[in-house]
Amino acid sequence: MDNKRLEQLFLSVQKPGRYSGGEINSVVKDKSKVDVRFAFCFPDTYEIGMSHLGMKILYSQFNAREDIWCERVFAPWIDFEKVMRENNIPLFALESRDPISEFDFIGFTLQYEMSYSNVLNMLDLAGLPLKSKDRKDLSPLVVAGGPCVCNPEPLADFVDIFFFGEGEEVDLELIDLYKEYKKKGASKKEFLIAAARIEGVYVPSLYHTDYNDDGTIKSFYPVENAPKTVKKRIISDLDSVHYPDRFVVPYIEIVHDRAVQEIFRGCIRGCRFCQAGYIYRPVREKSPEVINSQAKAICENTGYDEISISSLSTSDYTKLEPMLCDMLCWTEDKQISLALPSLRIDNFSEELLEKINHVRKSGLTFAPEAGTQRLRDVINKNVTEEEILRTCRTAFEGGYTAVKLYFMLGLPTETDEDLKGIADLGQKIVDEYYSMPNKPKGKAVSVSISVSTFVPKPFTPFEFEPQVCIEEIRRKQEYLKSCIKTRKINFSYHDSSTSFLEAVFAKGDRRLGAVLEEAFKLGCRFDGWDECFQLDKWLEAFKKCNIDPAFYANRERSYEEINPWEHMDCGVTKDFFVSENKKAKSAVTTPNCREKCAGCGATCYKKGVCFEKR
Amino acid sequence: MKFVSHLDMNRFMLRIIRKSSIPVWYTEGFNPHPYITFALPLSLGFESEYEIMDFRVTDDSFSLDEIKERLSSVCPEYIEIFKVAEPEKKTGKIAFAKYKIEFDTENSLFINKIEAFAKKESIIISKKTKKGKLKEMDIAPKIKEISFEHNKMFITLPAGGEDNINPTLLLDAFYEQTDNDYVCADITRLSILDGEMNEFK
Structure with a gap:
């Protein structure tokens, strides 16, 4: 298809800027002068994918190498997919507009389970066979990384190679190996066998599963000398690892349209529901000097007027105050606003609030996650009601009048009393505001309570737990709604059926590949979008494949059962998750990594917080 | 862009x-x-x-x-700063804009047809008003200048706050009111003019 015709078609759909490319700082190379072409695919819309930091890091790092050209690919929205199929336009990369089927690598980033149907749809739009075994040639190789790779099994049929852990080093090791094998004209099989020997690389076709009569896994074993377990990769020194000095700056507005500066990886907290809190262990920090100079470069090279600090828990950064001082020095001068998301309630100090006050004032968001102290102890969210109220008071005194609170519903051991606790906590915050003698006149307080449905995830102490069934979740939502008596509290919740599907795929095994393919054929895509999600189609797909989704989502698993993700080693041991699960059941908390080592196993990486002086 | x-x-x-x-x-x-x-x-x-x-x-x-x-x-290469100058007139003085419409065809018959259509004495189109209603309107008298050159049409139409005619209205009317197949066209604005047809500065 010639460019002119393609551009005419862009104009027939919503937001052509999603597909036209040519943004500032996008990288265009001469394809005859590179050895490896990499199509970096984000299986969601442009606006979401372009907001993702991991993609920016790898795009910049790959393109820093002369022999690699990495381009961006996003899932076309429904309207443009229709146009593409009607006009036989294969999925193309934004920079060159070349079909991605001509590339050496097609790399997906798997950020959430609800994007899996888009992965299949994108392979299909590229004109490639969905299944790994049906793609016979060495290239294109379909590879995938991102947090969902900690349980890659539902995608095992489709993806040739998974990267487990942080990608900066392992991705390039694999690309170098590929160059070598491509040169000597090796077969795909030969390459896959060699690739599996790189630490952090998982080749699903080199593993087999036997099942028990009850459907659980009997054994899982490698062939062709592939390693028995796949060890997660981490970057040991964040100061020296590649970080982009410029981002591609989109023309159309994206979700996070700002500069982003990473400050550390991992989280010391160990909230028991949180997968990110375990799979990114151990905590490793960047130094304030490096953060400051990287942030400055990005702002200068993009023209962004806002920069956001990125980490799992900003206020746990050990050198937060000096870092903010350094940054505010130049951001204020240049009218750049500094955003600090992911603050924790318990160490939210007045000085910190003062610092944020120097920049733009927006709403405050906190995540107590559960309504009663008992349940917060169960999930190891170590914040107390007094801390929450004190923080809200500090915020109110600092001029804030809106507070947003996040909670989860359906947590293990949860009772109606815990749900009522959510409403009570909201009421206490409202009361706290009106008890202030110097509250702003004529301004009402607004407390937003947003409730999501708990999804038990692999590599958490709750990996053994069943998810509460959809009907019971709906009852809990209605009950909580009935507990809220004031209009000062704004209550919102989400339909639980996407959370159900998320639980199935988070804890699923490779038999789900058939369901995924069936659902894709039935037209499922963009499952994370309310306007596209069709639970009935998914249930039809499960039925056709004779698979009960409740087996994965709603079944309690014994500590002895072999989980589908047991060959993936993230450093944190199953023994630790078992002991944490037992502690959760008796509402006993675990101190954070800086208070006391809980012996999770992540010390095996010999880096970061595990070796800090306590 | x-x-x-x-x-x-x-x-x-x-x-x-x-x-x-x-x-x-x-x-x-x-x-x-x-x-x-x-x-x-x-x-x-x-x-x-x-x-x-x-x-x-x-x-x-x-x-x-x-x-x-x-x-x-x-600026990226596809944005060129031609000139930086003190403003001479208020934007309210903008009256016309000149466009180049380049059709993706070598077929002179097609160009002749569109020329004949554009030079008719009356070209009735329906245009959405700000209130969302469809309103019929004759755009033929609004065409200030029009000329053709190979596969290109040059047209000057009212622009600005008072009266604004988008050249696509003419193209849409052409396809709707004749039985010609759609031909891709690149539209480029060549200049912005004041009431005396001088370049607006």
Whole structure:
């Protein structure tokens, strides 16, 4: 298809800027002068994918190498997919507009389970066979990384190679190996066998599963000398690892349209529901000097007027105050606003609030996650009601009048009393505001309570737990709604059926590949979008494949059962998750990594917080 | 750049101004940002060779040439700063815009047909009013100038706040009222003119 015709078609759909490319700082190379072409695919819309930091890091790092050209690919929205199929336009990369089927690598980033149907749809739009075994040639190789790779099994049929852990080093090791094998004209099989020997690389076709009569896994074993377990990769020194000095700056507005500066990886907290809190262990920090100079470069090279600090828990950064001082020095001068998301309630100090006050004032968001102290102890969210109220008071005194609170519903051991606790906590915050003698006149307080449905995830102490069934979740939502008596509290919740599907795929095994393919054929895509999600189609797909989704989502698993993700080693041991699960059941908390080592196993990486002086 | 809407273009130029480090006047509201305005918004899908953007520089020591140089150094190659100058007229004086419409065909018959259509004494189109109602309107008398050259049509139409006729209205009417197959066309705005047909500055 010639460019002119393609551009005419862009104009027939919503937001052509999603597909036209040519943004500032996008990288265009001469394809005859590179050895490896990499199509970096984000299986969601442009606006979401372009907001993702991991993609920016790898795009910049790959393109820093002369022999690699990495381009961006996003899932076309429904309207443009229709146009593409009607006009036989294969999925193309934004920079060159070349079909991605001509590339050496097609790399997906798997950020959430609800994007899996888009992965299949994108392979299909590229004109490639969905299944790994049906793609016979060495290239294109379909590879995938991102947090969902900690349980890659539902995608095992489709993806040739998974990267487990942080990608900066392992991705390039694999690309170098590929160059070598491509040169000597090796077969795909030969390459896959060699690739599996790189630490952090998982080749699903080199593993087999036997099942028990009850459907659980009997054994899982490698062939062709592939390693028995796949060890997660981490970057040991964040100061020296590649970080982009410029981002591609989109023309159309994206979700996070700002500069982003990473400050550390991992989280010391160990909230028991949180997968990110375990799979990114151990905590490793960047130094304030490096953060400051990287942030400055990005702002200068993009023209962004806002920069956001990125980490799992900003206020746990050990050198937060000096870092903010350094940054505010130049951001204020240049009218750049500094955003600090992911603050924790318990160490939210007045000085910190003062610092944020120097920049733009927006709403405050906190995540107590559960309504009663008992349940917060169960999930190891170590914040107390007094801390929450004190923080809200500090915020109110600092001029804030809106507070947003996040909670989860359906947590293990949860009772109606815990749900009522959510409403009570909201009421206490409202009361706290009106008890202030110097509250702003004529301004009402607004407390937003947003409730999501708990999804038990692999590599958490709750990996053994069943998810509460959809009907019971709906009852809990209605009950909580009935507990809220004031209009000062704004209550919102989400339909639980996407959370159900998320639980199935988070804890699923490779038999789900058939369901995924069936659902894709039935037209499922963009499952994370309310306007596209069709639970009935998914249930039809499960039925056709004779698979009960409740087996994965709603079944309690014994500590002895072999989980589908047991060959993936993230450093944190199953023994630790078992002991944490037992502690959760008796509402006993675990101190954070800086208070006391809980012996999770992540010390095996010999880096970061595990070796800090306590 | 033709896929960049007017609002996106505005945001894009804000970033360009930031990158250039030229001291410009900021709005003083809740969310301060450099104050810039485009004299005449460009439709999505159009290219242009004549765009005017207004902004106020707060430091007198910058010469016009220096501003031009600074802006040019941070602009991508497909955005060219032609000139930096003091404004001469208020944007309300904009009266016309001239467009080039290049059809993707070598078929002179097609061009002859569209020429005949465009030169009719009356071309009734239906246009949505601001209230959302469809209103019939004759655009033939509104065409200030029209000429043809191979596969290109040059047309000058009313533009600005008073009366604004988008050239796609003429093309849409042509396809609706004749039985011609759709031919791709690139539309480029060539200039913005005042009531005396002088270039607006």
